[in-house]
Amino acid sequence: MFKAELYKIRSHRTPTVLAGVLAIAVLIPSAVLVWYSPANTTAYTSIYSTIFAILTVLLGIVFGGWILGTEYRQDTVKRMLTAESRRGRALASKAAVGAGAMITVMAATALVGYGAARLVGSLNDVSVAFEGRTLLGYGVAALLSAVIAFGLSALTRSDSFAMIGTIALVLVLDPLLRIVPWIGKYSYGNAVGVVTEQIQGAASGFGEPATTSLTVAIITLATWLTASVATGAIAFARRDV
Numbered sequence: 716m717f718k719a720e721l722y723k724i725r726s727h728r729t730p731t732v733l734a735g736v737l738a739i740a741v742l743i744p745s746a747v748l749v750w751y752s753p754a755n756t757t758a759y760t761s762i763y764s765t766i767f768a769i770l771t772v773l774l775g776i777v778f779g780g781w782i783l784g785t786e787y788r789q790d791t792v793k794r795m796l797t798a799e800s801r802r803g804r805a806l807a808s809k810a811a812v813g814a815g816a817m818i819t820v821m822a823a824t825a826l827v828g829y830g831a832a833r834l835v836g837s838l839n840d841v842s843v844a845f846e847g848r849t850l851l852g853y854g855v856a857a858l859l860s861a862v863i864a865f866g867l868s869a870l871t872r873s874d875s876f877a878m879i880g881t882i883a884l885v886l887v888l889d890p891l892l893r894i895v896p897w898i899g900k901y902s903y904g905n906a907v908g909v910v911t912e913q914i915q916g917a918a919s920g921f922g923e924p925a926t927t928s929l930t931v932a933i934i935t936l937a938t939w940l941t942a943s944v945a946t947g948a949i950a951f952a953r954r955d956v
Contacts (some may be wrong), residue, residue, distance in 0.1 A: 720812035729781050733774045734820045740766050741828030745835045752839045759832040759843045764850060767828060771821055771857035776881045779861030782813040783951075784874025802952045810865060817861060818854070825850045852911035859907060860885060862940055869947030906935035 724730045744762035753759070783806070786792045795805060829845050836843035860881060868877035884903060893899035909932035 717808055717812060720808055724812065724816050727785070729785070730778065730816065733778055734824070737767075737770050737774055737820065737824045738827055740770050741824050742831050745828070745831035748832075748835050749838070754839070754841060756836065756841050756843055759836045759841065760829075760846050763828045763832055764846055764853070767825060767850060768853040768856070771853055772860050772885070773882075775817060775857035775861035776864045776878055776885075778813065778817060779864030780868045780874040780877030780881065782809050782865055782868070784868035784872075784877050787868075787872045788874055803948065806869065806948055806951055810862075813861070813865065814858065817858060821854045821857065825854070848915050852914040855914060856907050856911050859936065859940070863903075863943045866940070866943030866945075866947035869951040870943070900931070901935050903936070903939045906932040906939070908932075910936065 741763045744766065745759070748759060748762075786795055796802065829843070833843040833845075863884065864877045864881040867880045868874055871877055871880065889902050889904040892902040893905060899905060909929055913929055
């Protein structure tokens, strides 16, 4: 099952396109800075890390919904379950391979973006530091969003609905929850903000400053992820395909 999933990711166009878009996007700031030659070291990292933060979440949502959702789109779920009849294991295999692929691509593109920024900085006699913790925090946020999309794809049997649902959660529902007293601190975005701030050692940049402790944030995230993944897994295991 793992080999089949790896082959699927290597052979399908969608993962390649998503990885290519991210790689090109993190290179664009350095290409532009060749012409402007700023002397401030933060100019070489802030733009590409911001692009990395935004795109990894959006592309992660697309990829998370695609992993299982494309099986429904192409009507290949029965064939997939013929190769692995244990639905729980089939779902876990997809999740594990997808997470591994996403982590690999994010790590590679982060290094590519930093390498380009450092090269351009050296041309202008500027030392560019590697903001590993910042990028790691953004990567974790992207991976969590992909997990939500993956769970919704199992629940809705659709990659499109999974993507739309996750984007609606992140961009519409979550901001609305944040403005409600006593509820906002338990929102998905606030919990992600707390976790990323702990990783980065600074404000994460995800909405307003986080207002809950790390323990509460982890419990909140676990609740959101369980609501998506567990519900999707139960639906996937019990429904006819």
